[in-house]
Amino acid sequence: MAAENTIVLYGIYNDEEDLKGAVKAANAAHLDIMDVFTPFPVHGLDPLLGLKESRLHYLGFIYGAIGASFGFLAMTWIFVSDWPTMYGGKPYWSVPAFIPITFEMTVLFAAWGMTITFYTICGMWPGVKAKMLDHRTTDDKFCLAFDVTSASDSAVENLKGFFLNTQAEEVNVKMM
Amino acid sequence: MSQPVAAVRHILIEGNKSYHNITEDLCSPTEKTPSREWIIAFSLASVLLGLYIFAIVWTVWKGIGEWGANRSINWAWDITNFVWWIGIGHAGTLISAILLLFRQRWRTGVNRAAEAMTIFAVICAGQFPIFHMGRVWLAFFIMPFPNTRGPIWTNFNSPLLWDVFAISTYFSVSLLFWYTGLVPDLATVRDRAKGFRRKMYETFSFGWTGSAKHWQRWEALSLVLAGISTPLVLSVHTIVSFDFATSVIPGWHTTIFPPYFVAGAVFSGFAMVQTLMVITRKVLKLEQYITINHVESMNKVIVLTGTIVGVAYLTELFIAWYSGYIYEQFAFYNRVFGIYWWAYFGMMFCNVISPQVFWSRKIRRSIWWTFFISIVINVGMWFERFVIIATTLARDFLPSSWSYYRPTWVEISIFIGTIGLFFFCYLIFCRVAPVVAIAEVKAILKVAGDQYIGPNAKYGQGNKVNQEH
Numbered sequence: 001m002a003a004e005n006t007i008v009l010y011g012i013y014n015d016e017e018d019l020k021g022a023v024k025a026a027n028a029a030h031l032d033i034m035d036v037f038t039p040f041p042v043h044g045l046d047p048l049l050g051l052k053e054s055r056l057h058y059l060g061f062i063y064g065a066i067g068a069s070f071g072f073l074a075m076t077w078i079f080v081s082d083w084p085t086m087y088g089g090k091p092y093w094s095v096p097a098f099i100p101i102t103f104e105m106t107v108l109f110a111a112w113g114m115t116i117t118f119y120t121i122c123g124m125w126p127g128v129k130a131k132m133l134d135h136r137t138t139d140d141k142f143c144l145a146f147d148v149t150s151a152s153d154s155a156v157e158n159l160k161g162f163f164l165n166t167q168a169e170e171v172n173v174k175m176m
Numbered sequence: 177m178s179q180p181v182a183a184v185r186h187i188l189i190e191g192n193k194s195y196h197n198i199t200e201d202l203c204s205p206t207e208k209t210p211s212r213e214w215i216i217a218f219s220l221a222s223v224l225l226g227l228y229i230f231a232i233v234w235t236v237w238k239g240i241g242e243w244g245a246n247r248s249i250n251w252a253w254d255i256t257n258f259v260w261w262i263g264i265g266h267a268g269t270l271i272s273a274i275l276l277l278f279r280q281r282w283r284t285g286v287n288r289a290a291e292a293m294t295i296f297a298v299i300c301a302g303q304f305p306i307f308h309m310g311r312v313w314l315a316f317f318i319m320p321f322p323n324t325r326g327p328i329w330t331n332f333n334s335p336l337l338w339d340v341f342a343i344s345t346y347f348s349v350s351l352l353f354w355y356t357g358l359v360p361d362l363a364t365v366r367d368r369a370k371g372f373r374r375k376m377y378e379t380f381s382f383g384w385t386g387s388a389k390h391w392q393r394w395e396a397l398s399l400v401l402a403g404i405s406t407p408l409v410l411s412v413h414t415i416v417s418f419d420f421a422t423s424v425i426p427g428w429h430t431t432i433f434p435p436y437f438v439a440g441a442v443f444s445g446f447a448m449v450q451t452l453m454v455i456t457r458k459v460l461k462l463e464q465y466i467t468i469n470h471v472e473s474m475n476k477v478i479v480l481t482g483t484i485v486g487v488a489y490l491t492e493l494f495i496a497w498y499s500g501y502i503y504e505q506f507a508f509y510n511r512v513f514g515i516y517w518w519a520y521f522g523m524m525f526c527n528v529i530s531p532q533v534f535w536s537r538k539i540r541r542s543i544w545w546t547f548f549i550s551i552v553i554n555v556g557m558w559f560e561r562f563v564i565i566a567t568t569l570a571r572d573f574l575p576s577s578w579s580y581y582r583p584t585w586v587e588i589s590i591f592i593g594t595i596g597l598f599f600f601c602y603l604i605f606c607r608v609a610p611v612v613a614i615a616e617v618k619a620i621l622k623v624a625g626d627q628y629i630g631p632n633a634k635y636g637q638g639n640k641v642n643q644e645h
Contacts, residue, residue, distance in 0.1 A: 039195060039364070040615040041391040049388055054396035064404070074320075075332045083326060087333045097333040100415055104341040107408045111349040111401060115356060118397045119382060122390050124359075128383030135367040137386055138360070140195035 006176045008034065009159055010133050010145040011168030016042045019142040022166035023048045026144070029162065037133060037143040060114040067109025071102045133174055141169075148173070186469040188282055188624035192634075193464065195618050202610045202617070203365050205460045210607065213459050218603045224596020231589035232307060240310045242586045249569040249581040254304040255419075256561040257591050260444070261301035261598075262343065262416055263437075263557060266409055267445025268294025269350060272357070273405035276398065281624055284616040285470045288361075288609075289456060290449050291354040296601040297448070298347045300594040305339075307590070335418035342415040346408060353401045356394070359384050361614045413441045420564065427507035427568040432495070436488035440560060443481035443527070446474050447553035452602070454547045456611060465612045468541050475540040478553065482531035485560075489528065507568065515580060516567045519559045526556020 013019040016038065026033055027048065036049060046053075075098045079085065084092045119125060137143045144163075148156050163171045193201070210218070235242055245252045268290040275283035306315055318340050320330045330337050363384035366377035384390070417437035420428035450471065457466040496508035512520050530552045539545045566581050605611070627634045 036388040037386045038388065038391065039199075039386060040360075040618040041395050042388075043619075045388055046392050051389055051392055054393045056393055056396045057400050060400045060404075078320070078329045079332060083329055085329075085331075087331055090333060094333055100335075100338040100411065100418075101332060101341045103407075103411055104338075104345040107349060107404050108345045110404055111352055114397055114400060115352045118356070118393055122393060124382040124384060124390075126379050126382055129378065130363065130366070130381065130383040130385050132367065132385055138364040138367045138384075139199045 005149070006147055007149045008133060008145050008174050008176055009148045009151075009156060010143050010172055010174065011163035011166070012134060012136070012170040012172075013142040013144065013167070014140075014169055016045075016142055018167055019144060020045060020048060022144050022163075022168065025166050026162065031146065031159065031162065034145045034147040036145070037137040039138050039140060039142070042142075056114055056118060059117055060110045063113030064106045064110035066113075068102050068106040070109070071105030072098055075101065131176055133176075134172070144168070185624065185629050186282065186467075186473075187626045187630045188285060188467060188469060189465060189617060189621055190467055190626045191464040192627045193621065193625060195621065198465075198618055198621070199364055199368075199614060201462070202361075202465070202612050202614045203368055205606060206365055206608060206610065207368070211459065214603065214607070217599065221596045221599035221603055224593055225600045226596075227589050228593020228597055231586050231593055232303075234586055235307055235590070236312055240308065242584060244582050244584045244587060246579060246581065248572055248577045248579050249566055251569065252566050252581045253562075253583045253587040253591065254308045256558065256565050257594065258301050258304035259416055259437075259561045259565075260558050261297045261304075261594065263413065263441035263444040263561075264448045264554075265294040265297035265301065265346075265350075265445065266413060266438075266441035267449045268292070268297075269346075269353075269405050269409040270442050270445065271449070272353060273402040273409065276402040277406060280473075281620050282470050282473045284613055284620055285466045286449060286453055286474070286612075287616070288354075288357065288613045289452060289611045290445075291350060291357070292602065292605045292609075292611075293445075293449060293452060294350050295347065295354060296598050296605075297445075298343065298350065299601065300598050302343065302347070303590070303594055303597075335415060335422050338415045339419060342412045346412045349401070349405060349408060353398075353405060356397060356401070357613060357616075358609055360386065360394070361610045364614050365610065410438055413438045425568055425572065426503050427511060428564070430492065430495075432488060432491060436485065436492075439481050439484040439488065440527075440557060443478060443485055443531075444553060444557035446478050446481065447550040447557070450474055450478070450546050450550035451554065454543055454550070456606070460606065460611060462612060465617060468543075471543065471546055472537075472540045475534045475546060478549075479531050479534040479540075482527055482553070486528035489524065507571075510571045511563060511567050514567055515570060516563060519563045519567065523556050523559035523563050526552045527560060530556070 011022070013022060019036065019038070019042070023033065023036065023045065033049065036045065038045070076093060079094075080092050086092070087094075090097070132138075133143055133145055134141060146159050148159065151159075160171055189198075191197075243252075243254070245254065268287075271283050271290040272287040275287075306312060309315055309318075318330060318337065320332075330340075359382055362377055362381040363386070366374060366381045369377050414434040414437065417433035421430060421433040423429060453466050453471070453474075457463050493508055493512070496504045499505070530549055533539045533545065533549065570581060571578050622628050626632055
């Protein structure tokens with residue numbers, strides 16, 4: 001996430017293919033991309049941006065394992081030790097009957113854990129004000145942004161030239 | 177393309193849409209003043225919701241004795257409605273989760289509305305067992321928590337408690353899945369809105385920006401939620417069927433119930449999706465996004481699941497005969513030719529025979545036929561649950577306790593009232609959120625838009641994609 005008072009130079013593209021072309025060109029010119037904003041997930045963009053695969057699903061597995069253990073162990077403790085009750089002549093520790101609830105707890109913990117983690121690591125929550133560079137990027141525009149807070153004038157000129165060469169529709173500067 | 181995709185490509189977005197057109201078309205129902213149709217429908221739903229509240233207050237005030245359920249037919253209209261609504265909910269998860277895993281692109285046109293349908297249907301379903309408890313203010317007893325009553329814990333061996341866990345998990349996971357999918361689209365609405373609406377959508381969109389890393393995580397989350405929702409949805413109706421199958425009542429105590437219930441749930445759910453979509457696409461003018469190809473795909477699912485259900489009905493009868501066990505044979509003879517024979521033949525006609533018309537491509541692609549058959553299936557699937565529940569209990573072990581069940585006005589009002597509750601929620605949803613997933617439709621535009629594929633394609637890219645297969 002960008003710190004306070006970041007100056008951002010960004011270009012707006014009309015099509016995801018133009019954006020991908022621009023990202024490739026930026027990589028070739030060794031420019032340091034701050035972020036890319038798109039109205040929908042553009043496939044093939046992540047490797048170009050050097051984004052590693054999300055590790056969210058590993059966490060999902062861990063949350064699920066916690067849910068499964070919690071559900072199973074809670075039922076075991078309740079039925080074997082806290083208040084053993086005989087139901088229909090079955091053993092106190094009737095494992096097959098615990099399977100459905102154990103499964104549901106696995107799913108419940110995995111889903112909630114992952115979703116809460118997703119919103120937390122993305123810094124999203126009710127009341128968070130979106131730091132939008134351009135409001136059209138949730139509609140039909142694709143935005144490529146560079147952090148130019150500490151960039152020299154010549155570097156900024158260089159970036160503007162880059163946007164011109166990659167068919168950016170507009171180039172703007174914004175304080176965040 | 178590295179991902180596995182269907183070789184046959186249908187046009188799923190018609191009308192030469194640009195990304196901006198998609199935003200305009202799909203956001204506009206939330207921005208315009210409500211149409212006359214919407215106001216009429218909403219008023220009607222509100223009246224039915226009022227009826228629901230009245231009947232529930234009546235039930236709670238006077239007690240369960242106001243229902244027609246009696247000493248031997250202790251599960252009747254209420255559990256029939258419960259299973260009916262839960263089944264309807266299943267199509268939403270099937271469309272959003274299973275079709276995502278299978279990379280079926282046509283899901284993007286209908287997934288949002290179908291998931292909303294799931295959530296509202298589960299809310300309606302939950303009403304019945306909760307109010308059937310009688311002393312509803314003690315409903316929290318179904319949750320296991322340390323208490324001063326012993327502690328008395330719930331019975332973890334009971335399928336009824338499994339149901340509590342299954343349905344509450346199903347509801348909350350469906351809600352997460354639906355809402356997380358909705359967040360980017362709420363951001364789209366936010367960025368077009370002004371004043372108070374903007375403030376509202378700022379809150380509900382959680383500060384979404386559309387950053388590449390966020391999209392990546394969003395897709396990862398959606399995929400895993402789809403992966404775990406798939407066994408979840410199968411488990412929910414399996415456990416609902418356990419409510420019957422683990423009992424010792426002839427006619428209920430059968431191992432065929434789990435797959436039979438799940439197929440029936442998907443079948444009835446798709447019928448309800450069709451009912452809703454046929455109306456929604458017309459009223460909100462979304463025919464170019466929920467195309468006749470979408471309708472046809474869903475009708476194919478209906479003819480498949482309807483046939484599975486038909487095979488299950490016949491298998492039940494065959495196994496009852498083949499068992500050579502007279503009590504089992506009687507249960508099924510009674511189901512077909514007993515006091516509720518009309519419900520059985522209604523079920524057979526509506527669920528097994530009527531969907532067979534969808535073998536014809538012309539009928540599959542007819543809006544009027546689709547709407548008509550979808551209503552017939554909704555009715556038929558209600559009969560199925562009634563047949564299983566009421567017919568079986570009306571002729572139990574002791575002929576001296578055989579009886580007949582008739583619903584009272586209170587039960588009928590609660591059922592009709594939940595339809596009001598359902599449409600009340602659905603109509604509000606249509607006004608506040610995009611009914612079609614905007615971002616997901618944009619993402620498939622270049623592989624399913626009519627300017628890229630099909631006979632009138634103008635651009636080369638789609639053609640190139642076509643030639644790969």
